[in-house]
Amino acid sequence: MSASPILPAFPHRHLLGIEGLTAAELTTLLDMADEAVAVSRQVEKKRATLRGRTQINLFFEPSTRTQSSFEIAGKRLGADVMNMSVASSSVKKGETLIDTAMTLNAMRPDIIIVRHAQAGAVQLLSQKVACSVVNAGDGAHEHPTQALLDALTIRRNKGRIEGLIVAVCGDILHSRVARSNILALQCLGARVRCVAPTTLLPPAIERFGVEVHTDMKSGLKDADIVMMLRLQRERMSGSFIPSSKEYFRYWGLDEEKLACARPDALVMHPGPMNRGVEISSEVADGGQSLIREQVEMGVAVRMAVLEAVAQHLPDY
């Protein structure tokens, strides 16, 4: 089999983060994902792109939706998918990471999807294996496929990303989703705002080129997209904010606060939601919500990413 004569439009073997990608590369992935949406809506959803390839989903943190999304994406492309959830308590975490990477590498997989609680862990693992690596979330660093699926959802609903005002709201300090989204949306020309209580804002966040708000109503004013973040349960009671009740009162998205955004504003959430903490049920299930569509786009984006990195596999 000979190598493709056309240079791949996505020139990276791994997808470790949004940082370092160009607008053209992001657009390529989104275009590929649009095609994957069409495939996924057919009765016959199966492609042969990854036939004979082995994909391992290596999750050091529990995850239902991201892991199943990657699994479905891989299977639709014809890959053999294996899920591996590593209990983080049994062995010292980091040892497990390198040891597991070496062990898995010896099984000659083609693509490994990794999620880990520590920033930089996926990059570290990518240095130890011969196959392609896709970051499914590393600590508070990046979650690139989430940012891509959010961008795809926005583009399909608004027809564009450039020039839109996107308010990212909630626990930005601990959020890899926020970091990847800020990078991706800015790269594609959106104006990004960060709206959060001061204790949940990362230091020097304004240096990312975002507008910073601590008040939801001013932060949401004229926004085209309101993107809510999940607040981890362990951060709700006293350490970063006094209570979930107070948090919902000032930073939870309800209809009153949403009314400050543009009338055609759309609401997003990476899931899983804490209803009544960062978002009210009325808004989550309301007409402006894209939350369910995000899940569908997740599979399509992951198909696109798998295809894009697979172009760099030997004998593709």
Place this chain on the structure above:
Amino acid sequence: MTNPLMTNPLMSSRTHLRALINADLLDPATGRRQRGAVLIRDGLIAEVVRGALPAAPEGAEVVDCQGALVAPGVVDMRAFLGEPGAEYRETLKTASRAAAVGGITTLVSTPETNPPVDNAATVDFIRRRARDNAIVHVAPAAALTRGLEGQELAEYGLLLEAGAVAFTDGARSIANARVMQRAMAYARNFDALVMHHAEDADLTGDGVATPGELASRMGLTAAPREAETIMLERDLRLVRMTGGRYHAAMITHAQSVELIRQAKDEGLPVTCGVSINHLALNEHDISGYRTFFKVKPPLRPEEDRLALLEALEDGVIDVIVSDHNPQDVEAKRLPFGEAAAGAIGLETLLPVALRLANAGSVSLARVLDALTARPAGLLGLACGRLAKDTAADLIVVDTDSAWVYEREAIRSRSKNSPFEGGRMEGQVLRTLVSGVDVHVAG
């Protein structure tokens, strides 16, 4: 009180005469630099001759320095040496060999061993182990509080008698102000030096980087630099209350420099140190999650580094330390947040400091003072000067020669150097401890 420098067997056994001639003598204590010679007898400096040596004394072994710099050996006030309890990371033998190559002739060991150095028996153990295994002097620092737990005072008097040279809880801060006040007041009874790691551990939390754009982009938990200044301000108030001799072990922040400067202007018995890592590296070195650059406190922005260099030149910062902290590979081959903090530094302390001097960041005389005379003076050791009847702990240095610090050449038991592969300027040609060669460049 025993002389800690007497631990080394090399010192007492040699009676022969040596002469280092054709030397470019630099005495950091005075700043004087002059051609001359050093005569050594019985492990001590017998005479420092300015100008040409009239004639080498009869029977003296003559070493021609060929114009190379001769200065006192380095006194490193902060090094983790592994024994007892962490011999897999470092031993007195391996550390002392690395030290000899790096021109260090006295190592002050930190007490964070297992068991910790909080009783006279453990001080004695280290001194005996050093006597038998180390080729440079080892001067133990003992714990400020029992078990390094920050609650009960250690036996400063008995520890001093056993040979401890200073008191510190290592990288641990004493959070309880009342304990710290009593430690400083009680230390006064013996004129003991309290070396404190000024850091509010609660404010630091699990932070591993300095707050700012870089840490936020990398998704790393950040620890505010104010954790250092808050603790330092508290400590300086306690110095005013107690009058005890206080040494801030390692400052890293420009604002800490100002606090120390004010305290010194006030006339308080306050001194401070800085690690070579914080002088030579900055926060951007951790890019790519390079765990060899993970140190505690974390590397700081360039503004801080420049302020530290300036304070070193001004003398606000008294001493430079290696903060030698050997970690085995497994402790570093981890994601950044989980990796152990610390860097080895015995072999690179002097060469990196000389590189800073060669670059004009700080003067050679001040760098050497901060590595020799100043720490020796704070610890009350009879070394660190080119003076008659002090220990003949000397280094012969080619200050210009360029070389690369290769991993294969690392003598430390652990290899976690942030300077691996780095270009050095200045090489130690010969190291003498108590008049005896412990390293001669091959």
